[in-house]
Amino acid sequence: MVTAPDLEQMADRIAAGNRRALARAITLVESSRADHRTQAQELLEKLVGRAGGAIRLGISGTPGVGKSTFIEAFGQHLTAAGHRVAVLAVDPSSKRTGGSILGDKTRMEHLARDPNAFIRPSPSGGTLGGVARRTRETMLLVEAAGYDVVLVETVGVGQSETTVAEMVDLFMLLLSPGGGDELQGIKRGVMELADLIVINKADGDLLAAAKRAATEYRGALGLIRPKTPHWRARVRLASALKGEGIEEIWRDITKYREAMTEAGALEKQRAEQAKAWMWQELTDGLVYALTRDRRVAAALPDWEARVMSGEATPGAAADALRALFLGHSEA
Amino acid sequence: MVTAPDLEQMADRIAAGNRRALARAITLVESSRADHRTQAQELLEKLVGRAGGAIRLGISGTPGVGKSTFIEAFGQHLTAAGHRVAVLAVDPSSKRTGGSILGDKTRMEHLARDPNAFIRPSPSGGTLGGVARRTRETMLLVEAAGYDVVLVETVGVGQSETTVAEMVDLFMLLLSPGGGDELQGIKRGVMELADLIVINKADGDLLAAAKRAATEYRGALGLIRPKTPHWRARVRLASALKGEGIEEIWRDITKYREAMTEAGALEKQRAEQAKAWMWQELTDGLVYALTRDRRVAAALPDWEARVMSGEATPGAAADALRALFLGHSEA
Numbered sequence: 064m065v066t067a068p069d070l071e072q073m074a075d076r077i078a079a080g081n082r083r084a085l086a087r088a089i090t091l092v093e094s095s096r097a098d099h100r101t102q103a104q105e106l107l108e109k110l111v112g113r114a115g116g117a118i119r120l121g122i123s124g125t126p127g128v129g130k131s132t133f134i135e136a137f138g139q140h141l142t143a144a145g146h147r148v149a150v151l152a153v154d155p156s157s158k159r160t161g162g163s164i165l166g167d168k169t170r171m172e173h174l175a176r177d178p179n180a181f182i183r184p185s186p187s188g189g190t191l192g193g194v195a196r197r198t199r200e201t202m203l204l205v206e207a208a209g210y211d212v213v214l215v216e217t218v219g220v221g222q223s224e225t226t227v228a229e230m231v232d233l234f235m236l237l238l239s240p241g242g243g244d245e246l247q248g249i250k251r252g253v254m255e256l257a258d259l260i261v262i263n264k265a266d267g268d269l270l271a272a273a274k275r276a277a278t279e280y281r282g283a284l285g286l287i288r289p290k291t292p293h294w295r296a297r298v299r300l301a302s303a304l305k306g307e308g309i310e311e312i313w314r315d316i317t318k319y320r321e322a323m324t325e326a327g328a329l330e331k332q333r334a335e336q337a338k339a340w341m342w343q344e345l346t347d348g349l350v351y352a353l354t355r356d357r358r359v360a361a362a363l364p365d366w367e368a369r370v371m372s373g374e375a376t377p378g379a380a381a382d383a384l385r386a387l388f389l390g391h392s393e394a
Numbered sequence: 395m396v397t398a399p400d401l402e403q404m405a406d407r408i409a410a411g412n413r414r415a416l417a418r419a420i421t422l423v424e425s426s427r428a429d430h431r432t433q434a435q436e437l438l439e440k441l442v443g444r445a446g447g448a449i450r451l452g453i454s455g456t457p458g459v460g461k462s463t464f465i466e467a468f469g470q471h472l473t474a475a476g477h478r479v480a481v482l483a484v485d486p487s488s489k490r491t492g493g494s495i496l497g498d499k500t501r502m503e504h505l506a507r508d509p510n511a512f513i514r515p516s517p518s519g520g521t522l523g524g525v526a527r528r529t530r531e532t533m534l535l536v537e538a539a540g541y542d543v544v545l546v547e548t549v550g551v552g553q554s555e556t557t558v559a560e561m562v563d564l565f566m567l568l569l570s571p572g573g574g575d576e577l578q579g580i581k582r583g584v585m586e587l588a589d590l591i592v593i594n595k596a597d598g599d600l601l602a603a604a605k606r607a608a609t610e611y612r613g614a615l616g617l618i619r620p621k622t623p624h625w626r627a628r629v630r631l632a633s634a635l636k637g638e639g640i641e642e643i644w645r646d647i648t649k650y651r652e653a654m655t656e657a658g659a660l661e662k663q664r665a666e667q668a669k670a671w672m673w674q675e676l677t678d679g680l681v682y683a684l685t686r687d688r689r690v691a692a693a694l695p696d697w698e699a700r701v702m703s704g705e706a707t708p709g710a711a712a713d714a715l716r717a718l719f720l721g722h723s724e725a
Contacts (some may be wrong), residue, residue: 334703340701
């Protein structure tokens with residue numbers, strides 16, 4: 064796709080804030096072709112020293128909660144204040160064509176046209192792990208390009224919230240003023256991930272319900288052990304439609320960052336996240352290398368069949384395949 | 395621990411239903427010592443042909459729902475009908491000493507003394523994956539020993555329900571008649587795992603509440619896509635204390651087994667479970683072998699430090715460590 068000098072140039076252009084170079088680099092990072100992977104790693108190595116400068120925010124909200132409207136209002140508020148905002152997404156169910164979250168940039172039409180904002184849909188298809196890796200790498204690229212606020216959005220599908228929470232500094236949960244009904248629908252584990260709960264649509268007829276919901280969520284949060292001793296999760300009301308509450312939310316985020324940075328907790332959290340990511344890459348890479356091994360590929364169908372019929376134990380099959388791969392008969 | 399002829403004898407004794415041999419074999423399977431692992435694999439290979447004959451049931455219920463009382467009543471009902479029942483547990487938080495789930499067999503004192511029942515607490519400590527592997531292997535052993543009903547219990551902690559659901563034929567969710575409050579507390583994903591929901595304590599003052607809860611849960615189940623086209627999840631009332639509803643639950647389980655067997659779906663489900671287990675073993679084994687590699691061990695601290703400080707990308711570190719392990723510089 065690109066030659067070595069091209070990579071050098073691409074890195075320079077990204078560092079200079081060139082949007083086309085950034086978009087091309089993200090496409091490279093998203094490719095699963097082996098040569099593209101190698102190039103992507105080289106590019107990331109050139110840029111990793113420039114990354115890390117942004118505040119990384121995760122945001123989750125089920126459809127109907129007004130997430131696009133919120134992100135648009137939130138993003139515009141930030142760019143107006145001089146920030147550069149990148150919006151990424153983690154949605155393993157998304158397809159580039161069709162109902163992609165964010166695929167349709169018209170959902171955030173103002174932000175999409177804002178020169179200080181950069182919107183990138185979720186990498187299409189693949190496992191949650193694969194989508195997550197590509198989003199993490201994209202995060203490094205947009206940071207190297209000078210975006211100082213990165214927003215990673217996800218829909219509440221399966222494990223995607225946990226995955227996003229593990230790659231950001233602060234995780235925000237966006238809810239509608241549904242009260243009890245709403246509370247029901249949230250998995251407990253997801254509440255536990257939240258550093259900030261935002262009840263959107265707190266305007267007009269729904270304001271009273273939003274206030275009641277806030278009280279409920281504050282109560283629910285009181286029962287949960289805080290993620291960190293340096294921050295207690297907060298509940299805020301917002302109306303993305305009217306642009307209300309956005310300023311307070313950004314102030315909370317700033318306070319969170321200050322408190323966590325001062326305690327050394329933010330740096331530690333990022334270090335742990337990077338380490339966990341390294342192990343994930345290592346594991347995935349090993350399994351990939353194994354599946355590409357000729358001896359393994361030749362023996363695999365037979366072992367799988369024997370395991371599936373109950374003729375061999377999974378452990379024995381795993382031992383045999385691993386030994387084939389590693390080229391000696393270690394047990 | 396045991397020599398090769400010992401393993402042959404141990405396998406024969408287990409097949410003959412010898413409880414002491416079975417208990418010793420489980421201890422072997424639970425050990426993480428490398429030589430024990432090898433022996434455990436050999437033993438399992440000798441016995442795998444005798445395994446698979448039981449119906450495998452998962453049961454989850456939070457503390458306070460009367461799970462022990464239910465399992466005791468359910469187990470005694472089955473042994474009275476001529477079945478041989480094994481009760482295993484998956485609880486990654488359990489320690490052998492202290493508050494172990496089932497560690498205290500007095501929680502099921504009648505069943506614990508029943509010659510046709512075998513109760514084994516959760517393997518102590520370790521990750522959920524490790525606990526799960528040992529429980530899966532123990533399941534093969536008790537099946538080889540002729541137990542025809544295996545009950546795997548778990549408390550609703552994190553991912554443990556999913557893990558148990560992935561090793562059994564039918565997953566049962568035990569609930570108390572809490573109605574709305576109760577419904578709130580259940581993660582949606584867990585409802586989706588259930589083939590059978592049992593509302594326990596449906597007696598006396600709580601009977602009316604239990605009936606209301608049953609209606610709620612039937613409604614909630616109606617919104618969930620069935621796991622299989624061959625079975626619709628059911629909601630049953632039970633009073634473990636009075637022994638009521640147990641017979642109906644067993645009848646449901648039998649019907650489930652018949653419907654799934656007839657459709658070929660049970661065999662397929664087990665085959666898929668075994669295959670997934672094989673891949674898990676293979677992945678875990680590869681990572682374990684990597685961590686034991688001298689070159690990797692020597693280079694690991696430096697790479698981890700560079701990744702944690704943001705100096706190197708996780709991908710580059712993973713590539714380098716993998717290349718060290720595999721002994722050549724593949725990318």
